Amino acid sequence: MRKYQSLLNSLEKYDSFLLTTHVNPDGDAVGSLLGLKYILQSYAxxxxxxxxxxxxxYLSFLSGTEDIYLSDELANTERKTDYDLVFVVDCGDLERIGKVADLIPEGNKIINIDHHDDNQEYGSYNYVDSTVSxxxxxxxxxxxxxxxxxxxxxxxxxAAAIITDTGNFKFSNTTPKAHRIIADMLELGIDTKRIIKEVYQRESYGGLKLKGKVLSDLKLAGDRNIAWASVSQQDLDLFEVDWEDTEGLVNSIRGVKGVEVGVLFKEVAEEKIRVxxxxxxxxxxxxxAHQFEGGGHPRAAGCTVMAPLAEAEERVISKLESELGVKNQ
Ligand code: 5GP
Ligand code: MN
Ligand code: MN
Incomplete structure (x- = not known):
């Protein structure tokens, strides 16, 4: 069955495309964006x-990343913004494209290509499948x-999209098909080892020290089935690192024996906590996460709490304790 038939029927009619994804793009967001660009190039x-x-x-080794515009940058250029089609990838909620929304004229056709099961189906075409990796x-x-x-x-x-979103084939979204696609890529001579090296085996000195400090303050809550930690602005300054140096930390926190939920609080601004x-x-x-206006996947999600760090920790952890407690009875 050709799932993209409706799109394929109309693709030839259009000439200019805007491709975007969620704020704070990750490997799946960037890899999907670049992959889509390579296949649409012959149409637009x-x-x-x-x-x-x-x-x-950690994703800058992928060729093509140097040509990705920031929305603020594009808003200041003379480039026309009345695109024929807007493709949004890896994004369950249109609000998550952030300021890119200002570049999309009202009524523009949106193609929504995503795998979040809480996808809001905001597109004119929605290709949403939460069973894929x-x-x-x-x-x-x-x-x-x-x-x-x-x-x-x-x-x-x-390959970068699949490897990063499955945590290098460790997460529960790892499917036989994900392995098959990578096997095909290996047969084509794609250097998947390079992706693994760049993403998982190239930690900055300050980043590793930061993780050491954060993990040394790791806390348990609930029936010792919640593990959580926080990264403050001060921590970042101390080790002269960036938010991307906290990548992967929440997965280590989830990995504590006996723990069902791992939580990482990031103080991205004084009263703005990414969870x-x-x-x-x-x-x-x-x-x-929906209760805090966030979302994501059943095993990986996030939200933003507009409160001081200590208050956000208290609100989220106490709610989590009561909900996990209920489920355990
Ligand atoms: P992360 O913890 O890596 O930032 O996000 C984990 C997953 O949750 C990703 O799939 C991401 O798209 C989703 N996610 C994170 N924050 C939000 C949010 O504020 N809203 C929604 N809808 N999804 C989020
Ligand atoms: Mn994804
Ligand atoms: Mn993503």
């Missing part, structure tokens, strides 16, 4: 890739349906 005269926040340094896998399917020739850059982008949730077996963290 103009393709702009635009994101609110810059691509993390990553948005990158959906972009790969589109490439197959278009009969695209897989070139190295496309392969690296899709990351990860669970192991049964607790749907996306449903929990």
């Amino acid at each position: 005269d103009e393709i702009d890739l635009v994101v609110e926040d810059s691509v993390p340094e 990553s948005a990158g896998e959906l972009v790969y399917d589109l490439a197959v349906e278009l009969g695209a020739n897989f070139k190295k850059d496309f392969g690296m982008a899709i 990351s949730f990860r669970s192991n077996e049964y607790f749907a963290v996306n449903e929990f």
Whole structure:
């Protein structure tokens, strides 16, 4: 079955595309964006890739990242913004594209390609499948349906999306198909080892020290089934690091024996706390995050709490304790 048939029928009619994804883009967001660009190139005269926040340094080895615009940058150029089609990848909620929304004229056709099960279906076309590993896998399917020739850059982008969103094949979203796509990429000579090296085996000195400090303050809550920690602005200053140096930390926190939910609080501004949730077996963290206007996947979700750090910790952990307690009875 060709799932993209409706899109394929109309693709030839359009010439200019805007491609975007969620704020603070991760490997799936960036890989899907780049992969999509490579397959749409033969259809469009103009393709702009635009994101609110810059691509993390650990993904800058992917070719094409240097051409991704920041929304503030594009807003200050003379480039026209009346695109024929807007593609949004790896984004369950249109609000999560941030300021890129200001570049999209009212009534513009949006193509929503995503794998979050709480996707709001905000597109004119919605290609949402929460059974796949990553948005990158959906972009790969589109490439197959278009009969695209897989070139190295496309392969690296899709492999980066799949490898990062499955935590290098460790998370519960790892499917046989995710492995098969990577196997195909290996046969094509794609250097997946490079992706693993750049993403997982190249920690900055300050970043590793920061993780050491944060983990030395790790706390248990509930029936010792919640583990949590926080990173303050002061911590970042102390080790002269950036938020991207906290990547992966919440996964270590979830890994504590006996723990169902791992939580990491990040003080991104004085009264703005980004919260990351990860669970192991049964607790749907996306449903929990909805109560704080967040969302995500059942085993990986997030939200933002507008409060001082200590207050955000108290509000989230006490609620989590009561909900996990109820589920355990
Ligand atoms: P992370 O903890 O890595 O920032 O996010 C984990 C997952 O939750 C990702 O799939 C991400 O898209 C989703 N997520 C994180 N924060 C939010 C949020 O504020 N709203 C929604 N809808 N999803 C989020
Ligand atoms: Mn993502
Ligand atoms: Mn994803």
